[in-house]
Amino acid sequence: MKIVVKKDYQELSREAAEIVKKRIQAKPDIVLGLPTGSTPLGLYKELARAYKKEELDFSQVSSFNLDEYFGLEASHPQSYHFYMEKNFFSLVNIRKENVFIPDGKTSDLENHCQCYEEKIKERGGIDLQILGIGRNGHIGFNEPGSSFNSRTRLVRLAQETIEDNSRFFKSLADVPTRAITMGLATIMESKDCLLLASGQARSERISRALKGPVSPDFPGSILQKHRNLTVILDKEAASFL
Numbered sequence: 001m002k003i004v005v006k007k008d009y010q011e012l013s014r015e016a017a018e019i020v021k022k023r024i025q026a027k028p029d030i031v032l033g034l035p036t037g038s039t040p041l042g043l044y045k046e047l048a049r050a051y052k053k054e055e056l057d058f059s060q061v062s063s064f065n066l067d068e069y070f071g072l073e074a075s076h077p078q079s080y081h082f083y084m085e086k087n088f089f090s091l092v093n094i095r096k097e098n099v100f101i102p103d104g105k106t107s108d109l110e111n112h113c114q115c116y117e118e119k120i121k122e123r124g125g126i127d128l129q130i131l132g133i134g135r136n137g138h139i140g141f142n143e144p145g146s147s148f149n150s151r152t153r154l155v156r157l158a159q160e161t162i163e164d165n166s167r168f169f170k171s172l173a174d175v176p177t178r179a180i181t182m183g184l185a186t187i188m189e190s191k192d193c194l195l196l197a198s199g200q201a202r203s204e205r206i207s208r209a210l211k212g213p214v215s216p217d218f219p220g221s222i223l224q225k226h227r228n229l230t231v232i233l234d235k236e237a238a239s240f241l
């Protein structure tokens with residue numbers, strides 16, 4: 001495990017973007033695993049800036065998002081489809097046919113989840129999985145209790161996740177209670193993994209994930225067993241380590 005500590009969120013985002021940039025330059029048809037949430041916004045901004053400056057070409061890049069709310073249309077402003085389009089995909093030249101996000105409105109759940117796993121395999125597996133981490137240690141929407149063998153599937157969101165994510169919705173009652181997420185086994189199969197965390201509020205979860213017992217009670221702790229994990233933190237997020 002490699003831990004990099006940067007001064008602040010901006011520096012963290014720049015460092016993460018530098019890593020992603022080098023990886024795309026080395027392998028133009030790289031397969032990325034992508035998160036949503038507050039943490040990667042700076043990274044997406046930096047990558048879009050690099051594209052604009054013609055330092056990066058996404059035309060051969062494929063991406064698989066970690067998760068999507070169950071029941072939300074892609075056009076819903078709080079869906080992760082919408083988030084990705086707004087904050088990243090519309091700003092770079094990634095091809096629609098190379099972008100994969102679980103469909104929150106699928107009518108054939110089992111088949112959809114299985115196909116998601118198959119598509120990842122068809123593209124040669126995820127080269128670089130980027131992650132944030134939730135208050136309860138979730139990665140993707142693998143909430144506490146998720147099996148280390150889990151694959152893409154429908155999950156029920158933990159109460160603390162619903163509360164935390166209500167900041168993006170009009171009210172707590174509007175937050176979907178279920179989601180489709182890649183599993184912990186799916187995430188662990190990625191060749192490289194980049195975990196990002198910023199701010200004091202994320203310091204305790206980072207210390208539990210990286211130094212606590214490896215247990216489904218705190219799903220992010222499984223990353224201690226990843227073959228190639230890089231963690232980029234700002235000073236505040238590293239303060240419990």
Ligand code: F6R
Binds near residue numbers: 036038039134140141
């Ligand atoms: C998002 C995801 C989640 C977030 C986590 C942290 O696609 O899978 O695991 O990474 O909830 O979210 P932020 O970055 O908003 O603190």
